[in-house]
Amino acid sequence: MYRLDPRYAPASQAVLGTDWQAVASQLPYGRAVVAIDGPPTVDWSRLADRLEHELTERGTPVTLLDVRTHYAPPALVRSRTERPEDADDPYFRKLADNPLNDLFENLPPAALPTEGLLLAYGPGAALVEHDVLWYADVPKRYAEAAVGAGETGANLGLPDEKPDFGRLFYIDWPMLDRHRDALARRLDGWLDLQHPDQPAWLDGAGLRATCAGLARRPVRTRPYFNSTPWGGHWAQRELGFNPDSRNTALGYELIAPEAGILIGTGPEAQAEVPFQLLCVLEPLSVLGAEVHARFGTSFPIRFDYLDTVGGGSLSVHCHPKESYMRERFGWDYTQHETYYLTLGGTDTKVYLGLREDADADVFRKEVERAVSDGVPMDPEDHVLAFPAEQGQLFMIPAGTPHASGAGNLVLEISATPYLYSLRFYDWLRPGADGNPRPLPYEHGFANLETGRRGEAVARDLVQEQRTLREGTGWREEVIGALAEMFYEVRRFVLDAGAEAADDTQGRFHILNVVEGDGVTVHTAAGDRHELAYAETLTVPAAVGPYTLRATGDGPVRVVKALVR
Structure with missing residues (x-):
């Protein structure tokens, strides 16, 4: 059965807390400057209020520093982050390469307090001198919803202005992604605030250990569907997505810049972290040496659905x-x-x-x-x-x-x-x-x-498939390869109960079950992962040899993509 919430256990040494009291308990008891960075769509006021309350309750004095109040004037932020050549283009902009420093005329002072904690928070908080660094996050789908709803504060560096998608996609996200990725190796904590009254916190060392483990085994990102004017209804009917939405259009199976991985033990104890963190922290394991040399930490292939069943x-x-x-x-x-x-x-x-x-x-x-x-x-x-x-x-x-x-x-x-x-x-x-x-x-x-x-x-x-290799009850076909395209698409065809062997050979594979009940993926290291119809799975380069075993009573077809 298709899983709406694939979830993976944190590393054994990781600390996972799931309420404000547990979150606050991870902060120092002595004097310290704590920086909590993250995107503008985090509810920063609520975060500050809740942490101040919990820390005061335990007897720790708190001084608050909202770095957003120190941003440069909006006109200056715009002049620094928007290119003149984009002014006449109402549709697209060039991806911004600005550092978050461009949001400030001068960084706010963050001196060590005489007692207790100084809590600096907001996008860019990591730029002030600090002793402890956390990253608070909500997935990008929340930012899209906030901009679509016209919520002020949804665009980076412009807390009082009506937001727009052009800034979100082409300015905010590139700036925020580079900033977050640069912090990944020194974070002391990761705070998931999708549910503001029930936060989930993962310690930084535990986050990195968990990512290291996931980068060496098959892993599936959390899927979701959005709605558009052309969208259909297949995913609503067959997968149970967004039953109250007008439609299900674009299905985010694995779009790396927006994909997340659920880490936890259940719906009440889980944190969602960006798939991109695996690529930043473990690029050789996820991508493979040759792919990493060519694409850096950008995961270069995406899998998504276009649902026009009953749509346009x-x-x-x-x-x-x-x-x-x-x-x-x-x-x-x-x-x-x-x-x-x-x-x-x-x-x-x-x-x-x-x-x-x-x-x-x-x-x-x-x-x-x-x-x-x-x-x-x-x-x-x-x-x-x-x-x-x-x-x-x-x-x-x-x-x-x-x-x-x-x-x-x-x-x-x-x-x-x-x-x-x-x-x-x-x-x-x-x-x-x-x-x-x-x-x-x-x-x-x-x-x-x-x-x-x-x-x-x-x-x-519109190519004819050709058999690449075959064995008892299975074959692997090439169904699409073109010289000018850097990746190719193959397909496994397995009879009921058949098993096919494969090997990443130093570059990642992506799998999707397109017909049949599904497969079980077994790795040489002993990992096992079920993959049902319509699900997508990343097999990192570090996995090496693995097998696909058809489940159910009938034949199964599995599409595979890889960098050529």
């Missing part, structure tokens, strides 16, 4: 080519994608590549009329449409126009960059606010690959 078609869009991604947007590698049809059929569609007779100028003029005058267009006048047959993989290199049609469940196996969808046409569909959804078609046409069209699309991007 995605926008017709493409993704930036490599030079454009690097120079215009600041990401070191580009957004190649593939679509694996977990559910589909001959009566549903995948849009991919240009028709042989497509005229890019005519295509552009129709897009412009749709944007300016609301004139509908038929994408099939310009873009090829293929039957969305279950089990088919579609290759989507950067610059290729594409979309999933309505009625599909797509397992999107892609390069990790995920914030740059360059839309051409969105069916004149309004967004959640009732206004037309943005169409950054200028970016799209600047990246449109006009040479990939007609028969070449079917030949190169």
Whole structure:
């Protein structure tokens, strides 16, 4: 059965506390400066109030220092963090490379108090001189919800201004991620504040020991689905996600910059930590030496779902080519994608590549009329449409126009960059606010690959599987490999009860059960992990040899992706 909350025990020496009294008990009893850093969407006022109460109750004097009150004026924060060349782009920005120091004109003083504790808190608190360092966190999905709700304080360094997604995605998150990652090896504590009245605290040494263990065994991140105007209902019906939401659209199985791992012993005693911490603390174990040398600590492949079952078609869009991604947007590698049809059929569609007779100028003029005058267009006048047959993989290199049609469940196996969808046409569909959804078609046409069209699309991007190796009751197929894409997609086909051997050979694998009940993964080190239908599992490079054993009464198919 699909697990909504995969959970892993902390290392044996780790300390896990799960209420404010337990959290406060981990703070020093003598004089000290304590810095608690984290993102702006933490409820910092409540954190300060609760810790002050608990510390006062135990007889420890507390002086509070809210570092947010020392930020530079908003105009200065903006001038330091926003590039002039982005001012005319309402859709995308280049990823910020600023340090958090840019939020301050002068760092606030944090002298050792004459008695008790000085508690410095808020984004950037780690920049003041301190004796103890904690990181308080809520996962990024909370930030997206806060910005969507228009909550002031949701954007970094601008506590009194109405937030916007452009700053969140392209400025705040890159700045915060680099800052958090730089602190990871010296944190004294990790504080999960998803439930402000029931915090979860993990000691820093225990956090690092737990990450070291998880980096050497198969691990699954916590999944969730969001809602969009095109979303479907498969995940609501089949997996139990968000039953009260309007739909389930994009399923975050493993999108490394947002993925989290649950560490604990049960729902009331668990902390969620970013998957990225494993890559930062244990890059060789997670990624492997060659992948780490190429991508640093960026985990380069993502697995997610596009649920349009009972929903609408995605926008017709493409993704930036490599030079454009690097120079215009600041990401070191580009957004190649593939679509694996977990559910589909001959009566549903995948849009991919240009028709042989497509005229890019005519295509552009129709897009412009749709944007300016609301004139509908038929994408099939310009873009090829293929039957969305279950089990088919579609290759989507950067610059290729594409979309999933309505009625599909797509397992999107892609390069990790995920914030740059360059839309051409969105069916004149309004967004959640009732206004037309943005169409950054200028970016799209600047990246449109006009040479990939007609028969070449079917030949190169809709590939036939080929058997790579096989044994009794199983085979491994290559279902998608393209020279310009840095990863490839394979598939295991196992009969009921069959067992297949594999080996990471120094680079991570990602697995997803696309048909059948599931598999059990056994490693040479003795770890065992169940993997059910629709679940995704990361097998770190350090795992080495492992086996897949089919469970249930029927055959099983497991998709695998790896860096080539």
